[in-house]
Amino acid sequence: MSDHGTCSGADCDNEAGTLQCPTCLKLGIKGSYFCAQDCFKRNWTTHKAVHKIQNASGVYDPFPTYPFTGSVRPVYPLSPRRPVPKTIKHPDWAVTGIPKREMRLSRSKWDLLDAKGQDAMRKVCRLAREVLDITAAAIRPGVTTDYLDEICHNACVERESYPSPLNYNHFPKSVCTSPNEVVCHGIPDHRVLLDGDILNLDVSLYHGGYHADLNETYYVGDKKDPESIRLVETTREALDMAIAIIKPGVPIREFGKIIEKHAASRGLAVIKTWGGHGINSEFHPPPWIPHYAKNKAVGTCKPGMTFTIEPILTLGTNRDMTWPDDWTNATVDGKRSAQFEHTMLVTETGVEVLTARLENSPGGPIPIPETENGDTNGKAKK
Numbered sequence: 316m317s318d319h320g321t322c323s324g325a326d327c328d329n330e331a332g333t334l335q336c337p338t339c340l341k342l343g344i345k346g347s348y349f350c351a352q353d354c355f356k357r358n359w360t361t362h363k364a365v366h367k368i369q370n371a372s373g374v375y376d377p378f379p380t381y382p383f384t385g386s387v388r389p390v391y392p393l394s395p396r397r398p399v400p401k402t403i404k405h406p407d408w409a410v411t412g413i414p415k416r417e418m419r420l421s422r423s424k425w426d427l428l429d430a431k432g433q434d435a436m437r438k439v440c441r442l443a444r445e446v447l448d449i450t451a452a453a454i455r456p457g458v459t460t461d462y463l464d465e466i467c468h469n470a471c472v473e474r475e476s477y478p479s480p481l482n483y484n485h486f487p488k489s490v491c492t493s494p495n496e497v498v499c500h501g502i503p504d505h506r507v508l509l510d511g512d513i514l515n516l517d518v519s520l521y522h523g524g525y526h527a528d529l530n531e532t533y534y535v536g537d538k539k540d541p542e543s544i545r546l547v548e549t550t551r552e553a554l555d556m557a558i559a560i561i562k563p564g565v566p567i568r569e570f571g572k573i574i575e576k577h578a579a580s581r582g583l584a585v586i587k588t589w590g591g592h593g594i595n596s597e598f599h600p601p602p603w604i605p606h607y608a609k610n611k612a613v614g615t616c617k618p619g620m621t622f623t624i625e626p627i628l629t630l631g632t633n634r635d636m637t638w639p640d641d642w643t644n645a646t647v648d649g650k651r652s653a654q655f656e657h658t659m660l661v662t663e664t665g666v667e668v669l670t671a672r673l674e675n676s677p678g679g680p681i682p683i684p685e686t687e688n689g690d691t692n693g694k695a696k697k
Contacts, residue, residue, distance in 0.1 A: 322350040324358040385496035385649030390505040412485040427619030440669035443527035447518040451677040456510040460492035464503035479519035491517035498644040510536030529670035532653040550653040561666035567612040575608040584633035591624040625656030
């Protein structure tokens with residue numbers, strides 16, 4: 316039996332193939348697989364009624380003429396901004412959308428936290444892990460990314476925390492949801508998650524005057540294609556390998572060398588546009604942490620530093636582009652990308668991963684399928 320069941324053609328009892336109605340994809344309608352192009356064309360008149368029903372709910376593509384590179388489309392309207400009680404401490408951009416204090420920081424001055432600051436970071440990072448795990452547990456085919464945003468937002472508020480992305484440089488939501496070819500900063504909307512998608516959840520929150528930041532990429536549903544597994548698991552491993560070398564005196568530039576070498580060993584590319592960053596009482600203070608080799612980052616790890624490493628790897632090119640919403644970043648070739656992120660504290664002897672996974676955290680690593688020549692690098696058999 317086909318993975319997609321019976322053909323969606325009204326006059327057809329054949330098994331469905333991999334051909335899916337492109338309009339249904341754009342509108343976020345699940346299913347709509349046909350056995351062949353001729354069958355799809357023959358049934359178009361009756362099938363398109365499905366689109367009218369979906370459009371009757373008021374959803375639409377805000378950029379209908381934009382040349383999207385992959386299958387993911389925005390599904391608007393966005394839900395109203397979710398409120399945060401005034402009893403919860405807000406960052407300075409909560410009202411204006413502008414992180415004024417962060418913009419005034421010196422790029423060459425790195426904060427080193429005392430014991431009190433380190434304890435505050437431990438607490439906010441523990442809360443952030445809880446929020447990510449709660450949100451990730453709700454991932455399944457058929458739910459929207461806006462639904463995940465609601466769960467994340469409520470989990471933050473329940474922990475007396477402000478979701479750091481909300482109104483940061485006017486970002487409209489409380490979490491970044493980046494499916495498939497979306498590199499990062501995807502805006503939660505009414506797109507329905509499909510079985511076989513991969514989805515990055517990027518959670519950040521503000522509590523006790525400090526920020527936490529972490530993200531993971533998850534498999535949606537039961538369908539997992541080998542290419543996506545190779546991508547997701549290699550990205551997970553690359554982050555772990557970079558974290559493993561953190562200790563006082565290690566140059567910041569070394570992380571990118573390790574990450575890109577591991578990516579290349581599996582036939583993957585590193586997105587260079589985005590990097591890790593410092594994090595403490597500010598959301599994105601220095602230093603900047605490149606994820607690629609031969610970078611020019613200066614400085615070394617010092618006890619008391621808190622920062623993130625968050626590599627983004629892709630199945631295709633390392634070039635990316637931004638949608639007209641001025642936030643959503645996607646690969647230029649439409650191929651999938653994956654990202655993982657932790658917030659770390661440099662100790663006197665090594666590193667403390669403040670946002671480390673818990674024993675019961677959703678997701679987690681799975682084996683990479685071997686190719687025909689018995690390896691996992693995804694390169695063509697010689």
